[in-house]
Amino acid sequence: MLMLWTIPLFLLGAARGKEVCYNNLGCFSDTEPWAGTATRPLKVLPWSPEKINTRFLLYTNENPNAFQLLQPSDPSTIEASNFQVARKTRFIIHGFIDKGEENWVLDMCKNMFKVEEVNCICVDWKRGSQTTYTQAANNVRVVGAQLAHMLDVLVTNYSYSPSKVHLIGHSLGAHVAGEAGSRTPGLGRITGLDPVEASFEGTPKEVRLDPSDADFVDVIHTDAAPLIPFLGFGTNQMMGHVDFFPNGGQNMPGCKKNALSQIVDLDGIWSGTRDFVACNHLRSYKYYLESILNPDGFAAYPCTSYKDFESDKCFPCPVQGCPQMGHYADQFAGRISEQPQKFFLNTGDAKNFARWRYRVSLTLSGRRVTGQVKVALFGSKGNTQQYDVFRGIMKPGATHSNEFDAKLDVGTIEKVKFLWNNHVVNPSFPKVGAAKITVEKGEGQTVYSFCSEDTVKEDTLLTLMPCDSPDTL
Known part of the structure; x- marks a missing residue:
């Protein structure tokens, strides 16, 4: 008889799970689909906002080299900054074991300043990303909620329209953007830079980046080979209105063929486990970085497969034209279809990547x-x-x-x-x-x-x- 009682109690406990709640952010549980599934077997709750210590670092055309710290809990920090309501705002969100004060993040802002006047905000959540992967993947939920709260502060205090906001997330950062977008009605755009596969591919859309998270969602896939056995960190799953697969999306030219590249990059951009990150995974933000200064250098062609693209079956562009992978992809926003679309192109093997x-x-x-x-x-x-x-x-x-x-x-x-x-x-x-x-x-x-x-x-x-x-x- 004892077994008959213990099994139902055990199942009841599993179903109930645990939950944590934080001011302005809501509650987070370890029940399905967030945990206890084949994709997310471990029951892990996200860390508190205090432990993650997410920071919003504002760079503008007026302060391109030194950030101003914006604190949603203290709107006077926004008031005293160079944030301008008339401008678009682009948030750049790093991924696993990265941090917000990296060369590539600041370089992205600086390239933007060459072509537009913009509020460029780097979302630094390094304390939440430089931990075990499973914990970091769950911390994404709190960081996304914090970003959504930041947007809400801008809307409430400045009547700032979410349609003027563009979230650019690399790796885990792409799913941070998805979480923020799912909490922000009318968000203008999300760009996913090689959204990470593990713990996200095949999950319900509330867990990951998906087209409903913004008016326009574009995704660049550069490391889409399966995690097992090829150690591809990015997802092959379509997650945007338009999904770009440069060079086929799996093996980028200029990246070594061995599964874990010896790099991490000459920029020395990763701290912690440097050999964890593959060259292919980093290519996504490098392509985006260069696309800012090359408005027509990354034309991508609608095609059913990379094999067809390489067999010259997808040329020239159709009547509605071709989107540009990267910064200017949103110029194609008015021509998207109800079904997600795949686009292919080739790049160079090193700077300059445009072709x-x-x-x-x-x-x-x-x-x-x-x-x-x-x-x-x-x-x-x-x-x-x-x-x-x-x-x-x-x-x-x-x-x-x-x-x-x-x-x-x-x-x-x-x-x-x-x-x-x-x-x-x-x-x-x-x-x-x-x-x-x-x-x-x-x-x-x-x-x-x-x-x-x-x-x-x-x-x-x-x-x-x-x-x-x-x-x-």
């Missing part, structure tokens, strides 16, 4: 030979290196095309240079040319056409001018 995608199609002329063809684009803003278009049997009259990601936007394309070779000694010195080359830029609807009647020997440049140019008549 501009082109498709080149060429029709061969001259002799039939085996070899390879390369082209370089020359435009009003500069010229590209040579890119491969075709390798194989080169037949006159045959048309071949390829897409490539250039390191710069060449502007208006003025001419194209064609080169072929096969590195085979041929005493007849065959000549090959391109009767016509068309070039299309991903985001634009313009197609450029270049023509030539000439053929050239191997390793000799052939310049093609616009088809209606006097030089080609």
Whole structure:
């Protein structure tokens, strides 16, 4: 009989759970879906606000180097600061074992100051993030509630509209932003920078970042391989209105292939367990950082998969255009669909990461030979290196095309240079040319056409001018 009593009491205790309540923030329990699930098996309550010690560090165009501490419990600190109601406010929220006074966080504010007048607030919750992962993941709830309380103070004291607020969260910080957004009706925008997978992927939307947390939610996935066995820290789950998967979202160029990178980054940005963080996971905020100064350098293409994108099946941009991954993604907000959308693009392997995608199609002329063809684009803003278009049997009259990601936007394309070779000694010195080359830029609807009647020997440049140019008549 004893077993019959102990089992129900045990189950009753499990269902009831524990709860903690804090002024202005509400109550937090360790019942489902916050704990006791397959994703969150451990029953862990978040720490108190005093223990986490979240700080709001304000930088503005007037004080770009030294922060002003804002305290929601003391609105006079806001009154005495450089916070300006007329400006947008962007909050930057760090993730696990990071802190609010890091180089990348301040660099993000400084890049913003180059392009806009803005209140840039760094949310520092390092005491709550530099602990065990399970505890930090639960502390997210209190930090998100504190951020929501901060927004409420701005609304109440300054009639500041939440629509002018943009939350940018990296890793666990993305879910902090989600928690704050779920508590703030009418929040303008949330950007999730590689939202962390463990304890969040597959959970109900109240636990994690999701599209209902703001009017516009954009997410950048850079470490989306499964945590087990690949040690991918980011989530593969769609969590925004638009989800970007640069380079496929799992293995970023320039990051070592071993599961745990030796870095952490030359900036020395992590304290504590430095080898915990993978290079891929950090790429998300590096791309965002650079996107601020490159309004058109991260065009992303709607596509069903990265394999299709790499197979040139998702070019050019559709009629409604392509969103820009990063800072300017919200310019696409009016074109989002009811269903979440996946977007793909490629980046460079180091600064500068921005790339501009082109498709080149060429029709061969001259002799039939085996070899390879390369082209370089020359435009009003500069010229590209040579890119491969075709390798194989080169037949006159045959048309071949390829897409490539250039390191710069060449502007208006003025001419194209064609080169072929096969590195085979041929005493007849065959000549090959391109009767016509068309070039299309991903985001634009313009197609450029270049023509030539000439053929050239191997390793000799052939310049093609616009088809209606006097030089080609």
